[in-house]
Amino acid sequence: LYIPPLWWFIIQPLRLQRIRRQGNALPYLVAFGGIGLAVLLLLTGFNVPLTVPDIYPLLTAIILSSLGAYTLWRFRLAHNLGRLGQLLGLRPVRALVGAAAVTAALLMLAFLVRELGVYHLRIQADAARDEAVRLGQAAEVEPETMLNSEQRTELEQAVLQYSQAISWSTAPLPYLNSPQLVADLYVNRAIARMSIGTELEPDHSYLTPTLELDLGQYEAAFADFQRAIDLEPARAEFYLWRGFAQHSLGANSYLAALTDYEAAIKLDSLTTEQTVKAYTGIGWIYYSSEEPEAARDAFLAAVSSAAEDGVSPESRSDALLGLGYSYYALGEYDKAREAWESAQVPEATDPMIYVSLGTLHWRLGTLDPNGVGRDLCRTQNIPEAWQRAAALELWQAIDYLNRAVAIPGQDPASLAFTYRTRAQVEYLLSPCPGEDELDLIEASIASYGAALEFDPENATYWQMRGRIRYAAWSASPAGTGASARVFLFDGIEDLVRAIAIRPDDANGYQPNRWLTILSAEAIDGSIRQGEARLRDAAYAEALAYFELVAGRAPDNSQAAFLAGLTSLYLEEETAARDWYAVGLERASAAPDGRTQIEIALKQLSGAQLPVAMRPVQIEVVTQLREALSQLPTD
Structure with a gap:
C-alpha cells in the first residue's frame, strides 16, 4: 500500500x-x-x-x-x-x-x-x-508459594532483565509520545521484586499464614510502583497492584493498602475482574481488622461485580469465600454456608472452600439448639437427639475435608492443616451415639499421621497425636490386655518428638505434662497390671505386660526382671536367662540400680517355681548377688 x-x-x-x-x-x-x-x-x-x-x-x-x-x-x-x-x-x-x-x-x-x-x-x-x-x-510464582533456590535465582534474573528493559526504554523516553511502556516495565519489575521478597514460613496453614518478607525487596518494589504511577497516574491497576503489596505487609500497612484499593476503584477504569479483586482485598482488610460488618459490605460488592461476564471462577470463589467468613464472624452460619456452597463451581479448585465448609459444619456440630458451644457427645445429660444431630454435622464436616485433601497441587503445610482439622472432627465424633468410638479415634490418629507426613516439624501435631493415643487406650474395650497399652507407648514417642521440637509448655501446648501422664500409665500402670496377674497365676498375661514395658522402655530394669521371673513360672528357661541379663545390664547403669537388683533378688528368692526351674533360680540368684557385691553401697 x-x-x-x-x-x-x-x-x-x-x-x-x-x-x-x-x-x-x-x-x-x-x-x-x-x-x-x-x-x-x-x-x-x-x-x-x-x-x-x-x-x-x-x-x-x-x-x-x-x-x-x-x-x-x-x-x-x-x-x-x-x-x-x-x-x-x-x-x-x-x-x-x-x-x-x-x-x-x-x-x-x-x-x-x-x-x-x-x-x-x-x-x-x-x-x-x-x-x-x-x-x-x-x-510459577504465586502469592502463597514458598520459593526454592532455583526459583529465586530465576526471579532474580527476571529482575535484572526488567532493569535492563527499563534502562533501554528510559533512554529514548524524551522522544516517545507516551511513557506507558516504561511504566509497565516498572510495574513488572515491582511484581518480580515482590515475588522474591515474599516467602511463606514452612509451618503456615490456610488460616494462619506466616509470611517471611524481605523488606528491602518490598521497598524497591514500592519505589517502582511510585515511578509507574508518576508516569501514568490514571492507570487504576497500578494502585491495585500496589495495594496487593501493601496488604502483604500486614496490619501496619492495612491503611495504605485500603487507600490504594479505594483509589483504584475510584478511577473507574479497572476491568471487572480487577474490581472484584479490589473489593475482595478491602473485605479481607476489614475482616482482619475485626470489622465484620464492613467486611461483609465489601465482599457483597465483590460478589455483585463477580456476577458480570468476564470474571474468572477463581475470583468469584475468592469473593464468596470472604463473604462466608464475614457471615461466620457475625454468627450468621446459614448465610455463611450459602456463600461457601455457592463458591463450589466446577472450575474452582480452591481447597480453602471445602476447608471452610468443613470448619463450618464442625462448628455447627458443637452447638446445641440454644447456640451454646460444647462437646455435645462427651457432655453428660444431653438429649440423644442433640447428639445425633451433632454427629450428622460432624460427618458432613469430614466429607468436605475429604474433598479438600483430594485436590492436587497443594503446598504441604496447608494439606497437613486439613488433615489435622479432619483428625479433630473425627475425635469429636467418636463418642456420639451409634458410632464406633475406638475406630474413629484410630481414624483421628491416622489423620494426624497424614498431617505429619506433610509437616513433620509441627510440634503441635505430634503433641495432639500423642494425646489422642491416650484417648485410644482409654476407649479400648475391657479385657484387651497389654495390647491396648501400645497406644500409650506410641503416644510417649509422639510427645518426646514434640518436646524435641518445642521443649516448653505454653497454653494448650502441654507435651511435658502429658508425657508425665502417659509415662505413669504406660510404665508404672502396666507393671501394676502385670504384677496383679502374676499374683493370680495368669502368667502369660503378666508376661505380655512385662515384655511390653521392657521392650518399649529401654532403661527400665524392673520390667525386665519381672519378665524373667514370669518366664521361669512358664518354664521358659532361655527367655528367663535373657531377661535377667537385660535387667542386670540396665540396673548396673541406673542410679537406683542397687535397689532394683535387691528387689529382683528378693522376688526371685521367695518365688515358688516349678521344680525344673530351681537350678536356673539358684544360678540367677547367684548372679544377682555377685552384681550387688560389685555395686557401691549408699
Missing part, C-alpha cells in the same frame, strides 16, 4: 519527464509536498491527524523532498508555462526550492535515524521484558 502509489504517482512521472525532457510543475509540487509534510510533522509533534505514529510519514517527507530537489537541480523546466513557468525555470528559484527541499529531507532523515534507534531500544526492551516474564513464569 505504500510503494506502488509512490512509484506510479511520484517517481514514474518524474522519470518520464526526464526522458521526454519536457518540464512541468510536478518537481515543484513534489518538493513542496515534502517540505510541507516535514513542517506538518514538526508542528504536530510527529502525530499527524488521521495517521498512526510510524516511520512512514518521515520516510515520505524524505522521499518527496529529495526527489523534488534532484529533479529541480538536474533539469530545466520548459517555458510553456507562461510567466509562472519562466519564473520557476530560473536557476536561483530552482536552487532555493531545491535547497529547502534538501534541508527538509536531511532534517527528516535525522529524525528517522533517531526513530529507528528508539525502535531498536524498544525491541531490546521488549526482548528483555519477555525474557523476564518467561523466567517469572518458569518459577
Whole structure:
C-alpha cells in the first residue's frame, strides 16, 4: 500500500519527464509536498491527524523532498508555462526550492535515524521484558508459594532483565509520545521484586499464614510502583497492584493498602475482574481488622461485580469465600454456608472452600439448639437427639475435608492443616451415639499421621497425636490386655518428638505434662497390671505386660526382671536367662540400680517355681548377688 502509489504517482512521472525532457510543475509540487509534510510533522509533534505514529510519514517527507530537489537541480523546466513557468525555470528559484527541499529531507532523515534507534531500544526492551516474564513464569510464582533456590535465582534474573528493559526504554523516553511502556516495565519489575521478597514460613496453614518478607525487596518494589504511577497516574491497576503489596505487609500497612484499593476503584477504569479483586482485598482488610460488618459490605460488592461476564471462577470463589467468613464472624452460619456452597463451581479448585465448609459444619456440630458451644457427645445429660444431630454435622464436616485433601497441587503445610482439622472432627465424633468410638479415634490418629507426613516439624501435631493415643487406650474395650497399652507407648514417642521440637509448655501446648501422664500409665500402670496377674497365676498375661514395658522402655530394669521371673513360672528357661541379663545390664547403669537388683533378688528368692526351674533360680540368684557385691553401697 505504500510503494506502488509512490512509484506510479511520484517517481514514474518524474522519470518520464526526464526522458521526454519536457518540464512541468510536478518537481515543484513534489518538493513542496515534502517540505510541507516535514513542517506538518514538526508542528504536530510527529502525530499527524488521521495517521498512526510510524516511520512512514518521515520516510515520505524524505522521499518527496529529495526527489523534488534532484529533479529541480538536474533539469530545466520548459517555458510553456507562461510567466509562472519562466519564473520557476530560473536557476536561483530552482536552487532555493531545491535547497529547502534538501534541508527538509536531511532534517527528516535525522529524525528517522533517531526513530529507528528508539525502535531498536524498544525491541531490546521488549526482548528483555519477555525474557523476564518467561523466567517469572518458569518459577510459577504465586502469592502463597514458598520459593526454592532455583526459583529465586530465576526471579532474580527476571529482575535484572526488567532493569535492563527499563534502562533501554528510559533512554529514548524524551522522544516517545507516551511513557506507558516504561511504566509497565516498572510495574513488572515491582511484581518480580515482590515475588522474591515474599516467602511463606514452612509451618503456615490456610488460616494462619506466616509470611517471611524481605523488606528491602518490598521497598524497591514500592519505589517502582511510585515511578509507574508518576508516569501514568490514571492507570487504576497500578494502585491495585500496589495495594496487593501493601496488604502483604500486614496490619501496619492495612491503611495504605485500603487507600490504594479505594483509589483504584475510584478511577473507574479497572476491568471487572480487577474490581472484584479490589473489593475482595478491602473485605479481607476489614475482616482482619475485626470489622465484620464492613467486611461483609465489601465482599457483597465483590460478589455483585463477580456476577458480570468476564470474571474468572477463581475470583468469584475468592469473593464468596470472604463473604462466608464475614457471615461466620457475625454468627450468621446459614448465610455463611450459602456463600461457601455457592463458591463450589466446577472450575474452582480452591481447597480453602471445602476447608471452610468443613470448619463450618464442625462448628455447627458443637452447638446445641440454644447456640451454646460444647462437646455435645462427651457432655453428660444431653438429649440423644442433640447428639445425633451433632454427629450428622460432624460427618458432613469430614466429607468436605475429604474433598479438600483430594485436590492436587497443594503446598504441604496447608494439606497437613486439613488433615489435622479432619483428625479433630473425627475425635469429636467418636463418642456420639451409634458410632464406633475406638475406630474413629484410630481414624483421628491416622489423620494426624497424614498431617505429619506433610509437616513433620509441627510440634503441635505430634503433641495432639500423642494425646489422642491416650484417648485410644482409654476407649479400648475391657479385657484387651497389654495390647491396648501400645497406644500409650506410641503416644510417649509422639510427645518426646514434640518436646524435641518445642521443649516448653505454653497454653494448650502441654507435651511435658502429658508425657508425665502417659509415662505413669504406660510404665508404672502396666507393671501394676502385670504384677496383679502374676499374683493370680495368669502368667502369660503378666508376661505380655512385662515384655511390653521392657521392650518399649529401654532403661527400665524392673520390667525386665519381672519378665524373667514370669518366664521361669512358664518354664521358659532361655527367655528367663535373657531377661535377667537385660535387667542386670540396665540396673548396673541406673542410679537406683542397687535397689532394683535387691528387689529382683528378693522376688526371685521367695518365688515358688516349678521344680525344673530351681537350678536356673539358684544360678540367677547367684548372679544377682555377685552384681550387688560389685555395686557401691549408699
